[in-house]
Amino acid sequence: MNRIEVRDLRVAYGDREVLHGVSFDLREKEILAIIGPAQSGKTSILRCLNRTLDFSPDARVSGAITVDGQLLDRHTDVEALRRKVGMVAPLPVGLPLSIYDNVAFAPRCAGISGRAELDATVEQCLRRAVLWDEVKDRLTISGTKLSGGQQQRLTLARALSHRPGILCLDEFSIAIDPVTTMRIEEVLRELRPELSIILVTNLTQQAKRLADRTMFLLKGEIVELADNGVIFSATPGDRRTFDYVNGKFG
């Protein structure tokens, strides 16, 4: 069964349409990479999936999105949806709360208040984001005091804290160092058996390293969506894919 099904998704900001009818599926327990140059609509797709596009007053959306068999519409419980679809933003944002409270934030918002349960969640999520050993003795200091790379792992821990079935990462590595990037990539590989992951990236090599399938998005249209073996071969389905992947443009 597909975790997410997107059909003919169109997004316009004012008069400018940035997604021209996009359709794809996210399968169970796969990593789907979305690559493409800037302004190709990658982030808009993610913002539709967790409905944070609702906060752009001039955005208009049409098409159908189904998450775990449920069609998203006006009556969708958006808070529950956002807990189901975890999101890691490009720039690390440590909330101005303690490290503990950063990770306990989403469970608390979902109504969990038992100390033991929160403790366990916080430790587990920080361990999975390979941050636990660095911060376990100072969980009470502010999350904003961590370094950029640590904050991005904190963001990842936070995104895991509400036990999402789907995890979206939007260019998570643009503001962090290569070592941290590699560590997070390792984490994603470990998460693959449990989660379905959408990885938006403009590093084609990262898509090649991590993804099962890759979608090449260009100017709001899917040029090609295929297994990595095809996309990164010498003969992908579309000439433009080959050119982009091999750095001829973009």
Added chain:
Amino acid sequence: MWRRWRKLKEAFIEALIRLCGISATIFVVGIFLFVCREAFPLRHNPDFHLTEFFLSIQWYPTSEITKRYGVLAMIAGTFSVTLLSMLMAAPLGLGAAIYISEFCAPRPREILKVLVELLAAIPSVVWGFAGLTITSRLIVRFTSADVGVNLLNGAVLLALMSVPIIVSLAEDAFKAVPDSYREAAIALGATRWQTTWRVLLPAARNGLTAAVLLGFGRAIGETMAVLMASGHAITIPHSVLDPVRTLTANIAAELGEAPAESTHYQVLFLTGVLLFLITFVVNLSAGLVIRRERRS
């Protein structure tokens, strides 16, 4: 020749601008020194004792037989009416700021902000008038009070008068919180209220404290409305329905009647010094809180 003239002009303008810049300081220090100078002769006055000033509730400055200059009741009046007003104004003002900055749509937001500023522009004597004719009657109708002009009435007016300051400063404090915090919290499945309560309030804490402190400073210095609407009786209030007199109202009411250079006149100036110090401390602490926020 021409060049020298231009240089002179430049120096002149620079001096003028510097003068404007430091004029506020000059005025504050000047007023403080002036008020102190008028109160200064009290030091040799056999009729006046500083302990009596602070610790006595007896205020008989015009008595023929035993003059008394105790302002304790008025200090109590000032603080009780101001604190009670803050108990009302702080939640109301912060609530309004939260609504305006986090829940309101952009268009009504602008209208609301203009209205709040309008509230700040109402002259205090008009507030006093409203206190005499509207709120005091409501208090008589809905409580057991015989007279409506009392501590509660004054506090209600002061609350309404300081709400605009609290709202606009608190709204600034919320605006200063980066949007990335809001987006991160929303993406984690938080509702708007959870975002506000768990993220924005802690993030804006210092700015909000400063907003309330400056509202407090506004309320404590207010004179005309409390003079007209809080009863003007020199007693330490035992309930919110007792009348009170504040330090400010006392000065305003009596300074015109006190013969210059008399002990009464000088004590009123000393009361002014006291008020000055209180508001100075309140505003200074607000400033320190804001500075701490900037640094962190």
